[in-house]
Amino acid sequence: MYEIQEELKEYYSELDPKKRLEILNSFPENESVNFLHELYHSRYSDHDNKGRKNVDWWLWRCICLHQLYSKGGLFRRFRDKEVKRIISELYMEDSSHQAILYHEYRNLARRYLSTCKSANYASSFMGFKKADDNEKVIRACKDIWQMSKGAAWSAGVEDEMHLWIEAFHDEIEDYDSLCKEEYERLNSKIRRK
Amino acid sequence: MNENKFMSAFKANAIWLVFIAEIAIFYYFNPKFLSLPNIVSISRQVSYYGIASIGMTFVILIAGIDLSIASIVVLVNVVCAHLMMNMGWNMWLAIIVSIAMATLIGVLNGFMVSTIGIPAIIATFASQTIFRGLSYILSGGLPIPDVLRYDPSAGLNGDPILGFFARWSLNHWDIFPRTGIGLIPVCAIIMVICFAVGSFILNKSYFGRYFYAIGGNEEASELSGIRVNKMKYLIYALSGFFAGLAGIVVLSRTGSAQASSLIGFEFEIITCVVLGGVSVAGGIGHMSGVIAGVLIIGSLKSGMVMANVSEYTQMVVQGLVLAVAVGFDCFSKKRQAS
Numbered sequence: 001m002y003e004i005q006e007e008l009k010e011y012y013s014e015l016d017p018k019k020r021l022e023i024l025n026s027f028p029e030n031e032s033v034n035f036l037h038e039l040y041h042s043r044y045s046d047h048d049n050k051g052r053k054n055v056d057w058w059l060w061r062c063i064c065l066h067q068l069y070s071k072g073g074l075f076r077r078f079r080d081k082e083v084k085r086i087i088s089e090l091y092m093e094d095s096s097h098q099a100i101l102y103h104e105y106r107n108l109a110r111r112y113l114s115t116c117k118s119a120n121y122a123s124s125f126m127g128f129k130k131a132d133d134n135e136k137v138i139r140a141c142k143d144i145w146q147m148s149k150g151a152a153w154s155a156g157v158e159d160e161m162h163l164w165i166e167a168f169h170d171e172i173e174d175y176d177s178l179c180k181e182e183y184e185r186l187n188s189k190i191r192r193k
Numbered sequence: 194m195n196e197n198k199f200m201s202a203f204k205a206n207a208i209w210l211v212f213i214a215e216i217a218i219f220y221y222f223n224p225k226f227l228s229l230p231n232i233v234s235i236s237r238q239v240s241y242y243g244i245a246s247i248g249m250t251f252v253i254l255i256a257g258i259d260l261s262i263a264s265i266v267v268l269v270n271v272v273c274a275h276l277m278m279n280m281g282w283n284m285w286l287a288i289i290v291s292i293a294m295a296t297l298i299g300v301l302n303g304f305m306v307s308t309i310g311i312p313a314i315i316a317t318f319a320s321q322t323i324f325r326g327l328s329y330i331l332s333g334g335l336p337i338p339d340v341l342r343y344d345p346s347a348g349l350n351g352d353p354i355l356g357f358f359a360r361w362s363l364n365h366w367d368i369f370p371r372t373g374i375g376l377i378p379v380c381a382i383i384m385v386i387c388f389a390v391g392s393f394i395l396n397k398s399y400f401g402r403y404f405y406a407i408g409g410n411e412e413a414s415e416l417s418g419i420r421v422n423k424m425k426y427l428i429y430a431l432s433g434f435f436a437g438l439a440g441i442v443v444l445s446r447t448g449s450a451q452a453s454s455l456i457g458f459e460f461e462i463i464t465c466v467v468l469g470g471v472s473v474a475g476g477i478g479h480m481s482g483v484i485a486g487v488l489i490i491g492s493l494k495s496g497m498v499m500a501n502v503s504e505y506t507q508m509v510v511q512g513l514v515l516a517v518a519v520g521f522d523c524f525s526k527k528r529q530a531s
Contacts, residue, residue: 046418048399055418063406063417070477075396115412124474124523126258126314143410 002102011036012103015111017044017056035097039104042091058108061086066147069154083155092164105167109144113175116140134178141182144172153190208470208485215489219496226499233376237446239491240380241266243484245439245458246465247391248299248432250483253466254395255407255428256475257313261302261320262436263458264328265295267451269440271328274337274450292437298324299433303426321459328452336451340444380442387435392480404428408475457508464515465490473519490514 004012011023024040027033043058065086071079087093091101115121122131122139131139148168152161172179219226245262252259269291276287298320305316395401403424406414415421444450469486471478493514497507 052418052420054416056416057418059413060406060417060419063409063413064402066409067402067405078397111416112410112413115410115416118412120256120411122474123256124472125519126253126256126473126475127312128314 002099004099004103008036008103012107015107015114017054032097032100035100039091039100042089043104043108047089056108056111058090059111061090062108062112062147065151066143069146069150072154080155083151083157087157087160090164092161098163102163102167105164106171109148109168109171112144112147113140113171116143137176137178138182140175141172141179142186144168145183145186149187150190208468208482208489212485212489212492215492215496219492219499223496223499226496229376231495231499233378235491235495236381237378238495239487240378240384241439241442241446242462242465242491243384243487244387244442245436245462246469246483246487247387247480248435249459249462249466250391250469250471250478250480251394251404251428252313252432253463253471253473254404254475254478255425256411256473257306257425257428258317258463259299259302259429259432259436260314260317260459261298261324262432262439262462263455264321264324265298265433265436266440266443266458267455268298268324268328268331269295269437270444270450270454271332271337271452273441273444274340275331278337278340288441291441292434295437295440296430296434299430299436300426302433303429306429307422307425325452332450332452334452336449338449340448340450380446383438383442387438388480388484391483395480400424400427405476408477410476460515461490461511464511464518468514468518473523486518 007027011020011027014020014023021040024033024036027036044055045057046052046055047057064082068079068082091097094101116136116139119130120127122136123129124131145168148161148165149158152158152165158165169183172183216227225231245266249259249262272294273287273291276282276290277284282290302313302317302320305311305319306313309316311319395404403414403419406417406419407421407424411421443455447454465486466478466483467473467486468489469478469482469484471483490511493510494507497510502510
C-alpha cells in the first residue's frame, strides 16, 4: 500500500543516523528527497537545544508516548496535550507524504526494537534476573503497542495516529512470530474496556 | 462506570484500600490508635521514612538500588552532632555541611555504578559498610547524647565568628520535632514538601521522564539522547541528599547520634517503595503509591508497638511484608509475560 522507490529501500533499512545521512546525500534533489531531508533534521536534531550529539528525537518521543500511555487520573489533561504535541512534531497529520512517513515510522520502530535484544532489557530484580528471548519479545511487543495503539487509545486520537499505529503494527508483526498473537491480546484488552 | 473501569480504578488504588483496612484493624483492637497524640506521633515517625524513600524511589525507578541509605542517615547524624556538640559549629552550618556530605556520598555511589560499572547492589553495599564504619570511628562507638540541649557556646574556644553563629542558632535546634503548624509537626511538613518536590520531578519535569525511560529501556534512552551516566550520578546524588535530610530529621527527633542505630533501615525504605508499587524491574511506579507505602509501614510499626508486639516479631512481620511486596511485583510481571 505504501510503495516506495527501490533506491530508498537502503535508506529505510539503515538504522545508523550517520550512514543514513550519507545515503540521503547521495540522492538527487527532488520534492520527496527534500522532504526526507526535512524529516532527517527533525528526527536527529536536539529540539531541547542542550548541545547533545547523537540525538534521535523521534525515538525520545516514542519513549514519551510509551510513558504517556499509563498516565491518567490527575494527569489526563497533561497526557492529552502532550500526545497532541507529539502528533504535530512527528508529522502524523501530514497526509501528502504518507508512504515516506510510513517507512520512516517503521524505521523508527525498528530502531527501538534493535535495543530490545540487549542483555539488560526486560530484566527484573535490579538487573539480576535476566529475561529469556521469549520474555524480551513479549515485552518489546508490549512496548511497541503502548507507544502506538495504546497511547492513541488512551488519549482518544486513534484516527490522527492511524499511520503511526499501522507502521508500528506492521513492524512488530515482522519482528517475531510471537508478536501477532500478543498484539491481538493487547488490542482485545482495550476492546473489553 | 462499567465493570472493567471499576476493576482498573480498584487496582490503581488498592494500596490505599490496604492502608484503610490496616487502620481499621488497628482501631478495632485499640481505639487509641486513632487518637490525636498517636496520629501526631506516627506523622513524626513516618517523616524520615518518607523523606528517605523519595531518593530510593528514583533509584529503584532506574532499576537500581541504594543499600547505603541507612549508613548515610547514621553518618549525617553523627557528623552533624559531632560538629555541633564537639566542635561548637553553628547548627545551620552543621546541617548544610552534613547534607552536602550525604549528597557527595550519593555522587560517589553514582561514580561506582555509572563510571566504574560496579553493580548497584555491590557498590552501595560497599558504601554502606564504609560509611557505617566511619560513623563508628568518628563517634568512637559511643553515642553523642543531648543534641536537643545543644549549647553552641561550648567548645568554641573563644572564636568570635563561630561564637556569633552559635548565639544566633541558640535554641533553634528543637524546631523539627517540637513545633509545627497547629498540631502538624515541622518534620511532617518537610516530608510533605519533599513528596511534592519528588512528585513534581517525576510527573512534570524532563528529569522524571528520563528516570522512567532509563528504567524502561536504558539502551533506547541512550540512543534517544539521554545522558544515562550523568542521570545516574544525579539520581544517586538525589538519593544521598534525601537520606541526608532524613538524617537531620532523625537527629532532631531522637536527640542523640548513635553509629549503631537504624540497622536494616534501608530494607524498611525498600519495603515502603516496593509496597507503593514501584517495580524492582524499573520504569514503573508513582510517588502517590510510595506515600501510601510509607503510611502503611509507619502505621504498622506504630500499631504493633501499641499492641505490645515484641521487637523481634516486628522484624519478622516487616520481613514478610517486604517478601510479599517484592513477590507480588515479580508475580504480576510473570503473569503479564505469560
